[in-house]
Amino acid sequence: MTIDRDISLDAIAARIDWIAEAPDETLVASAPQLAAELLALGEAILERWLTAHGGIPTQGAVEGFRLLALHRQGARGDPSFNACRETCRELVYQHNLAQSAPIGPQAVRALRLGAMVARHLALFIGGKLEVAGLGEFCCSSRPLRQSDAAAPAIETVISGA
Amino acid sequence: MSGKYQKVAYYPGCALEGTGHAYNRSTKALGKALGLEITELKNWNCCGAMEVKNIDPKLQTYLSARNLSIAEDMGFSTVMAPCNGCYHNLKKAEYDLANDPASREVNGRLSNKAGHKTYEAGKVETIHALDWIKQAIGEQGLKERVKNSLRGLKVANYYGCMYTRPRHIFPEKDRGPGSESTSQPHFMDDLLAAAGAENVEYPLKTACCGGAHTLSDSDTSTKLVLNLLTTAEACGADVIATECPTCHTGLEMHQARAEKVFGKKTSVKILYFTQLLGMALGLSPRKVGVHENFSESRDLLRAKGLA
Secondary structure, three states, X not given: OOOOOOOOHHHHHHHHHHXXXXXXXXXXXXXXXXXXXXXXXXXXXXXXXXXXXXXXXXXXXXXXEHHHHHHHHHHOOOHHHHHHHHHHHHHHHHHHHHHHOOOOHHHHHHHHHHHHHHHHHHHHHHHHHXXXXXXXXXXXXHHHHHHHHHOOOHHHHHHHO | OOOOOOEEEEOOOOHHHOOOHXXXXXXXXXXXXXXXXXXXXXXXXXXXXXXXXXXXXXXXXXXXXHHHXXXXXOOOOEEEEOOHXXXXXXXXXXXXXXXXXXXXXXXXXXXXXXXXXXXXXXOOXXXXXXXXXXXXXXXXXXXXHOOOOOOOOEEEEEOOOOOOOOHHHOOOOOOOOOOOOOOOOOHHHHHHHHOOOEEOOOOOOOOOOOHHHOOOOHHHHHHHHHHHHHHHHHOXXXXXXXXXXXXXXXXXXXXXXXXXXXXXXXXXXXXXXXXXXXXXXXXXXXXXXXXXXXXXXXXXXXXXXXX
């Protein structure tokens, strides 16, 4: 699934809120599609950060997911970006649950939790776009991590994985 | 009881003498109830927190190393720090001194100037309060001591950011069964489950709360915290258990601010894991400092038979 490249972060957040608050019947009726959409919305959020910083969002994948590749791309040279590492991994996890669970309560729960995780990602990236230092609380070993900036390009990492 | 960590040095740090006093009180009360001995570092200093670290990380390394040096001088091989920020900074200092010659040079120079022994990496182990209880008492030991089970209490465990990040300063984590995980931490879940609590699935247990920007960008922090709170409620939690004074205060203050500024009221309660374990061992809410929390949880504790 692809998301309109020009969609704003606010519009992404509004769509995530809609999924989080949709009635069970709506979620049950299209669980696999909505799970895929949440993942794509997560990718779109990270794309906003990368393009705002002059980067070209990777089309590659890490562990089979572009979202994780985009996160790794964003974190290079910016350790505070790792404050959303587990958020991205949780989004992938809830996506997988929603995709693999039988259509029913389990899938609905995974979609709702996935939407809340995606909302957190949107809030975090939106916050970082306002104040770049957001997330530095946990990753303030910046001087030791500056060498990450010289790490191999994401495509190299992926092909070598 | 394993005997490991039976007697440790205690580094409360600044927050536990201020906004996190309930954590200080409950950590000490819990240790006493479990028969564990803690001895506070003499003349300890700030760990360097965020402010020093952001301006001069090597000075922060020295400040934390001085605390480790005090522990060594007092004859301890282990120092326990309940605050995630202090714990993180002592671990970071240990990593820096082991791996960065420039940090060793600065630490040596400043230690000489201050007139105390230069701390060398590997002399003192830094542990978190979670490691302390988990290793010294363990789940089985806790189960045997529970007098007032947390049965019926649904808990979302929130670990915050500094307990697991960055991964390279925590070499003892991610070592397989029995060790803590940096991607899915579980020590707090394990201990509270042993005390009878029902842990709910909580997908944001290490997500950012915006802590460092709580004053400079309050709206972002409030929105992040509000999502942590609403997600915990969606997961069915009565309580968010915390293990960091900064997280705890942030959750409490922004819970109130979310209602005031955004009109979003949440009712999930916020308690330190040490308060919950203390009450499970039969200590009164007052003994573990529930009255010092900003958020009011006594109705819930009464309903659950804990007060």
